[in-house]
Amino acid sequence: MTVSLLDVSEGGRAIVVDIWEGIGAKRRLLEMGLTPGSEVEVVSNCRGPVVVRVRGVTVALSRGVAGRIRVKPAGGGDG
Amino acid sequence: MVKVGRKTRSQKGGEERGYKVAILGNPNVGKSTLFTSLTSEVAHIANWPGTTIERKEGVLRFDSWKLVFVDLPGVYSLAGTSVEEKVARDFILEGDWDAILVLVDSLAPERTLYLALHALEITGKVVIALTKWDAAHSSGVHVNVEELKRALGARVVPVSAVTGEGLDELTRALLEVVREEGTKPLTVDYGQLEPAVAELEHGLKGINMRLRAPLRWIALRLLEGDGYVAEVVRRAGGEEVLGKAGELREAITKSTGVDPGEVIVSQRYRYVDSISKRAVLRREVGREAGRLERFLLSPVWGPPFSLAILLSLYLAVFALNTGFPLNLILEFAGFHEAAEALESYTLSGLVSSFFGLLADHVEASGIPEPLASFLAEGLIPGLSLVVSFLPLILTALIALSFLEDSGIGPYAAASLHKFLQRLGLSGRAVYPVLISIGCNVPAIMASRTAPDEVERKQLMVSVPFVPCQARLLVLLAFASAYFSRDPLFATLAVALSYVAAFALLGATSLLARRALGSYGAPELILELPRPHMPSLKVVWWIAWDYAEHYVKRAGLIIFGLSALLWCLTRLGPGGLAASPGESYAASLGRCLAPLAGVFGLYGSRAEIVAFAALAGLVAKETAVLSIAVYTGSADPIEALSKLELTPPQALALMVFFSTYMPCLAAIATIARESDSLEMTLTSVIWSILASLSASYAVYALASMFFT
Numbered sequence: 001m002t003v004s005l006l007d008v009s010e011g012g013r014a015i016v017v018d019i020w021e022g023i024g025a026k027r028r029l030l031e032m033g034l035t036p037g038s039e040v041e042v043v044s045n046c047r048g049p050v051v052v053r054v055r056g057v058t059v060a061l062s063r064g065v066a067g068r069i070r071v072k073p074a075g076g077g078d079g
Numbered sequence: 080m081v082k083v084g085r086k087t088r089s090q091k092g093g094e095e096r097g098y099k100v101a102i103l104g105n106p107n108v109g110k111s112t113l114f115t116s117l118t119s120e121v122a123h124i125a126n127w128p129g130t131t132i133e134r135k136e137g138v139l140r141f142d143s144w145k146l147v148f149v150d151l152p153g154v155y156s157l158a159g160t161s162v163e164e165k166v167a168r169d170f171i172l173e174g175d176w177d178a179i180l181v182l183v184d185s186l187a188p189e190r191t192l193y194l195a196l197h198a199l200e201i202t203g204k205v206v207i208a209l210t211k212w213d214a215a216h217s218s219g220v221h222v223n224v225e226e227l228k229r230a231l232g233a234r235v236v237p238v239s240a241v242t243g244e245g246l247d248e249l250t251r252a253l254l255e256v257v258r259e260e261g262t263k264p265l266t267v268d269y270g271q272l273e274p275a276v277a278e279l280e281h282g283l284k285g286i287n288m289r290l291r292a293p294l295r296w297i298a299l300r301l302l303e304g305d306g307y308v309a310e311v312v313r314r315a316g317g318e319e320v321l322g323k324a325g326e327l328r329e330a331i332t333k334s335t336g337v338d339p340g341e342v343i344v345s346q347r348y349r350y351v352d353s354i355s356k357r358a359v360l361r362r363e364v365g366r367e368a369g370r371l372e373r374f375l376l377s378p379v380w381g382p383p384f385s386l387a388i389l390l391s392l393y394l395a396v397f398a399l400n401t402g403f404p405l406n407l408i409l410e411f412a413g414f415h416e417a418a419e420a421l422e423s424y425t426l427s428g429l430v431s432s433f434f435g436l437l438a439d440h441v442e443a444s445g446i447p448e449p450l451a452s453f454l455a456e457g458l459i460p461g462l463s464l465v466v467s468f469l470p471l472i473l474t475a476l477i478a479l480s481f482l483e484d485s486g487i488g489p490y491a492a493a494s495l496h497k498f499l500q501r502l503g504l505s506g507r508a509v510y511p512v513l514i515s516i517g518c519n520v521p522a523i524m525a526s527r528t529a530p531d532e533v534e535r536k537q538l539m540v541s542v543p544f545v546p547c548q549a550r551l552l553v554l555l556a557f558a559s560a561y562f563s564r565d566p567l568f569a570t571l572a573v574a575l576s577y578v579a580a581f582a583l584l585g586a587t588s589l590l591a592r593r594a595l596g597s598y599g600a601p602e603l604i605l606e607l608p609r610p611h612m613p614s615l616k617v618v619w620w621i622a623w624d625y626a627e628h629y630v631k632r633a634g635l636i637i638f639g640l641s642a643l644l645w646c647l648t649r650l651g652p653g654g655l656a657a658s659p660g661e662s663y664a665a666s667l668g669r670c671l672a673p674l675a676g677v678f679g680l681y682g683s684r685a686e687i688v689a690f691a692a693l694a695g696l697v698a699k700e701t702a703v704l705s706i707a708v709y710t711g712s713a714d715p716i717e718a719l720s721k722l723e724l725t726p727p728q729a730l731a732l733m734v735f736f737s738t739y740m741p742c743l744a745a746i747a748t749i750a751r752e753s754d755s756l757e758m759t760l761t762s763v764i765w766s767i768l769a770s771l772s773a774s775y776a777v778y779a780l781a782s783m784f785f786t
Contacts, residue, residue: 025604030344031156032604033190038348044376049493049603051376056187056220056361058372060493062500062603 005050005061005069008042014071015039025065032059039074097145098257099175103167103198104182105191106153107608109210109240112484113182114150115620116240117250123628126754127152127166131535133527141250149176157197158340159307162532168307171201172290177257178204180249185215185222185237186609189355196267196347199233200299201292203262206234206252213239214611219362226358232265241614264293267350271335272342275302275327282320288312303340304328371610375490382498385491389513392478397517400426400471403548407555426470434463449655457645464641464698465634468520468744472629475514475521476622482510483528484613484621489605496603503589504537505530505601511538512584515545519745520633523752524625530605533595539749540762541587543741544580544769549699550737556703557736560719561729572730579734579773587769629748636747641697644743648694648705659709664693677775678731684722688732692739699742727781735774740766 008014016038019026033055034040043058044051050066052059061069104110115121118137127134135150151170152163159165171179181198184191188209198205209215209222215237228235234252238245256262269276279298288311290297300308301324309321331339375381397403402418402425409418422428438455446454482488488510496506504512507530515522519542526538546554554573562569592598648664649656656662668690675685687709695702703715712718724732740763741749750759 025602027158027160027340027344028155028604030341031158031193032606033193033348035345035348036341037345043372044378046378047497048376048378048381049496049605051493051607055190057190058607058609060489060496060603060605060607062496062601064600065602065604 002070002072005040005042005052005066005071006045006063008045008071008073010042010045013039013041013074015074017070017072020068020070029065029069033057034059034069040071096143097147098177098254099147099149100253100257101149101151101170101174101176101179102182103151103171103179103194104153104210105155105184105194105606107606108153108182108184108191110150110153110182111621112240112614112617113208113210113238114148115617115624116243117246118148121624123632130162130166131527131532131539131753131755132163132166139250141254144254146250146253148180149174154194156194157201158303159305165307171198172292174291176204178206178253180253181205181207182210183207185209185212186218186220188220188222188227188359189351192351192354193348195231196265196350199231199265200267200296201264203233203264204256204259206236206249206256207231208245208249209235209237211239212237212244213242218609221360221362223358223360227354230354230358232263240617264296266295267347269299269343269346272302272331272339272346275331275339279320279324279327282323283312283317286312286315286317286320288315288317298324299343302328302331303343369610372490372607375487375494375610381490381494385487385494385509388487389482389491389509392482393513393517396471396474396478396514397548398425399474401517401548402428403517407551426474427467430467430470431463434459434466449650452649452655453642453645456649457642461638461641461645464744465630465637468518468634468637469626469630471518472521472524473622473626475518476524476625477618479510479514479521479525479528480618480621481613484618486608486610488528489607490610493603493605493607500600502585503592503601505534505603505605507605508534508538511542512545515542515547518547518549519543519545519741520748523745523748524629526752530601530603533592533597534601536595536753536758537588537591539753539758540591540765541584543745543749543762543766544583544587544738546577546580546737547699549742552700553695553703553736554733556716556719557729557733560716561724561726572733575730575777576733576737579777580738583738583769583773587765629751633744633747633751636750637744640743640747644694644697658711659690659705665690665709668693674771677771678728678735678778679725680728687722692736695736695742696740697743699736702736726785727778730781731774731778734777735770738766738770738773740770 002017005014016034016036018036019029019034038054041053042050043053049060049062052061102110102114114137118139120138122136124134124136126132132152137148139146139148149170151167154164154167157164157168157171159168179198179202181195183195195207209224215222224235224237234256236245236249236252238249276295276298279301280294283294283297288297290311297308297312301312301320312321328339335342374384398405402421406418406422409421423432438459441459442451442455482491492506492509495509499506499508507528510528511522511525514525522542523539526535526542529535529538554576558569558572562572647667648659648662651661651663653661659665665686668686671689672685675688680688687706690709691702691706694705703719707713707715707718710718710721712721746759746763749762750756753759
């Protein structure tokens with residue numbers, strides 16, 4: 001059911017489930033609004049950083065970071 | 080309308096009452112824009128202790144009042160997980176502010192209100208400014224200000240730094256809030272954590288921690304495991320509460336499976352969401368990314384497009400200032416006079432011809448020696464050096480603020496991130512690295528856009544290895560003196576020097592990263608503001624602020640050091656040195672000359688090279704000129720050939736001269752930006768050691784190849 005943010009295709013929407021530990025950036029990601037339950041829209045996901053829109057803000061995440069964000073598809077979307 | 084922010088009123092004798100306001104906001108929320116439009120008399124008060132972050136204060140006079148604004152670094156929270164957050168947190172908890180001005184982006188209140196909650200939970204003396212109000216409507220975001228005021232129990236003022244809307248009202252709100260009695264912090268409901276919070280709050284009663292935050296807030300921080308707050312509590316004799324906090328943390332993690340810190344962040348965001356639902360109407364849900372945004376983010380077109388934007392800005396900056404690289408292209412194609420004419424009409428050309436005239440005038444004026452020489456060859460060129468950097472810094476920073484304010488900079492950083500990752504840097508480093516190929520001084524300044532303190536320091540020590548324009552001239556002189564018979568080989572020799580320099584940059588950056596305690600490739604978590612037309616007013620303000628600052632601080636160091644260097648090169652034990660060979664610098668050169676032994680250079684040849692290295696410190700291009708002066712030869716290239724270097728020696732010296740030490744101006748800039756003598760010395764000593772090793776390696780390898 002849950003996948004990583006890397007698996008969400010461009011234009012897809014997903015709900016954040018969790019952020020894996022082991023990366024100092026967890027707190028930063030939470031405080032930038034990627035809290036569990038918040039909806040993200042993937043603007044771009046192809047080789048370079050994954051770009052998402054969350055809480056009205058666009059954020060670029062390098063692939064290492066994006067791979068540690070677990071999400072589930074939002075409302076039967078194509079995630 | 081009363082014009083706010085510029086000296087509008089003189090206080091006629093009347094006693095001036097002043098208040099201090101801390102400005103808090105997320106990155107990209109428009110903080111520097113608002114700061115610049117509100118205040119005048121901006122003072123740069125060194126750096127925040129132990130950091131490379133500059134502390135700025137600005138004054139606003141309004142009627143008979145004086146408000147001093149303290150610009151805190153842009154942060155996402157006050158948790159203290161980054162250096163920026165620590166600075167902001169420490170000032171809010173222990174600083175002498177009378178009110179906090181929190182900036183909330185009216186284009187993204189759902190995210191930026193989070194920090195406002197942090198401040199409101201600490202104190203009731205908060206005014207919230209809704210920034211970019213002019214752009215909110217056109218972007219389809221509607222904020223109900225009255226509803227927001229009710230929900231937060233605080234003063235909320237929509238403002239636009241661009242149109243000036245709301246600035247007066249904001250000032251009045253601040254003056255009201257500082258004088259208001261009995262303001263209370265906001266209470267956010269933390270649901271399942273409430274019993275634990277209440278227990279800790281009770282335990283904290285009677286402990287005097289001297290923090291400007293309510294016990295509830297301190298209890299929350301203890302529950303989150305904030306080491307700093309814990310230390311303050313311990314020092315105040317709260318061992319017992321700390322033990323309790325530890326137990327509660329563990330119990331909560333066990334029963335919910337989630338760290339209390341995460342619960343607190345989520346709960347606070349839930350509170351923000353509930354306010355946003357009532358007060359924010361977004362008509363652009365599911366907004367398509369703009370065409371420019373898509374293009375910049377395209378995996379195929381993004382990197383070349385970003386690079387093209389950066390390169391064209393870069394070329395514009397340097398063509399205007401020094402004619403680079405057009406002058407070299409003309410020179411190379413044989414149009415020597417055209418190249419010279421071009422250079423003389425560039426900004427630095429004009430500055431240096433002005434000071435040249437001034438120096439001639441002084442020399443002809445009959446002032447006795449050695450004073451005349453000191454003025455004409457020491458003081459005036461020193462002044463000229465400082466002033467000639469000014470237009471360069473101004474234009475390079477205009478380009479930088481343009482990139483940042485338009486939002487294109489962060490996009491370019493995201494699309495070029497993977498290329499810089501190998502050097503231990505993030506995509507944000509692209510502008511400093513690129514600009515350093517022209518001049519290291521603005522590059523070191525531009526490192527302030529680095530995402531964190533570690534990367535900023537990495538850039539400060541590694542960027543000076545990049546051969547700037549002045550060093551390219553030295554490289555070309557060596558190439559034409561020793562490899563001119565074979566153009567291919569000459570090109571390869573110059574290219575080799577660049578490869579060596581960038582290898583040193585990468586190695587230094589990676590080593591510094593390790594030394595500063597960061598491992599692995601930097602990850603990118605970067606907010607991308609929507610690309611928009613930047614406000615020229617703001618771009619100018621920011622660039623001018625930096626440039627003015629440079630003259631005041633770094634300028635003084637450059638000026639002093641170049642005067643000192645004049646004394647070294649022109650004075651000797653017998654007063655004014657008749658020839659360079661009798662100067663203190665030559666004596667110093669003789670002491671350093673044995674170092675050139677590693678390249679197989681001894682005797683007078685070694686002394687000349689050491690002297691040139693010393694002279695090159697003022698400005699790298701003078702290294703070759705000084706050889707001509709030393710040997711009494713008119714043509715620098717001919718003087719160079721007289722050294723009769725073998726090809727391996729020439730190659731090694733090319734690498735050495737392009738990397739051996741940052742020039743005076745660069746050293747002064749590192750000193751100024753880092754505000755740390757230790758860091759400046761580390762950078763200088765490391766560059767000498769690294770450069771000697773690299774050039775020796777080149778010498779050894781080339782010797783095998785050539786025999």
